[in-house]
Amino acid sequence: MLFSLCSSRFYAYATWQILVKLLIFDIDGTLTHLDGATSRAFASAFERLFHVENSCTRVPMHGRTDPVIFMDYFERNGLQGNWQEAYAQFCVAYIEVLPQFIAATPMARLHSGVPELLHELERRRESAALALGTGNMEAGARKKIGHFDLNRYFPVGGFGDSHHERSGIMRDAVRNAEAYYQTVFDPSECWVIGDTIYDIEGGKALGLKTLGVATGGAFSAEQLHASGADVVFEDLSDTVAVLTAFGVL
Ligand SMILES: [Mg+2]
Known part of the structure; x- marks a missing residue:
């Protein structure tokens, strides 16, 4: 072989x-x-999916992977449970809103x-x-x-x-x-x-x-x-x- x-x-x-x-x-x-469209889409999807208002968005994104950024969001906003399962749901919501946030970003x-x-x-x-x-x-x-x-x-x-x-x-x-x-x-x-x-x-x-x-x-x-x-x-x-x-x- x-x-x-x-x-x-x-x-x-x-x-x-x-x-x-x-x-x-x-x-x-x-x-x-x-110009920040990614973090705005991230926060929007997160807040809508998990019913969190004004999520803690001061999560560093540079050079990090999406699952790591999400895990950080998950913990900083005090959510409990299995973050991997939550991440799978989040991906669907994020992909839905991301194009809208990019299109709405003139820069x-x-x-x-x-x-x-x-x-x-x-x-x-x-x-x-x-x-x-x-x-x-x-x-x-x-x-x-x-x-x-x-x-x-x-x-x-x-x-x-x-x-x-x-x-x-x-x-x-x-x-x-x-x-x-x-x-x-x-x-x-x-x-x-x-x-x-x-x-x-x-x-x-x-x-x-x-x-x-x-x-x-x-x-x-x-x-x-x-x-x-x-x-x-x-x-x-x-x-x-x-x-x-x-x-x-
Ligand atoms: Mg880069």
Whole structure:
């Protein structure tokens, strides 16, 4: 069994271009600026579902997964019982209201350079495969980037649905991308692109390359550098520089 698994992976290596890179993008603060729509949708769904007024909303969200944020909400608002069961109910309510909150947020936008970068990467799809790597539940992630018609760029990814740790999300992103693209990615050819030190740490834990971008507001370029990012940009607006960093210009 082990031999057949290894040989099938080798066969994939032998029949596909092994120099294909995998670029794993975070969403919040990296691709998108939703100007608080996520936390407002979170609070709205939570309050409606659990009949809580003026929920304690000072729950940090940067770099955390949806289940962890929910667990924090659950505890800070004094709810009792099984939070996992409550979370399953919450997901349905949250996904229902999230698009409305994004649509009602005039400042919701893509970060500078993102459309141009994705367009150029699409043109290089023979050498650069794309995936998501986000703490969002997948349904939430799809609603967020769907608002900007970006789902077509990201057929696959790793999500926060069942993970508390960033490294688990990144591992899923690589595995799911390998299954989707029918290839094996060399870790040294995989990049994690994110705005928090947690993205950087999660990527490094798996031996992946990391690109930090300081557009999320929670971490400066210096902090992203200090966390060990291979490359750091203030934003993604210099398309040529970013493509050069990835080695796909
Ligand atoms: Mg982020």
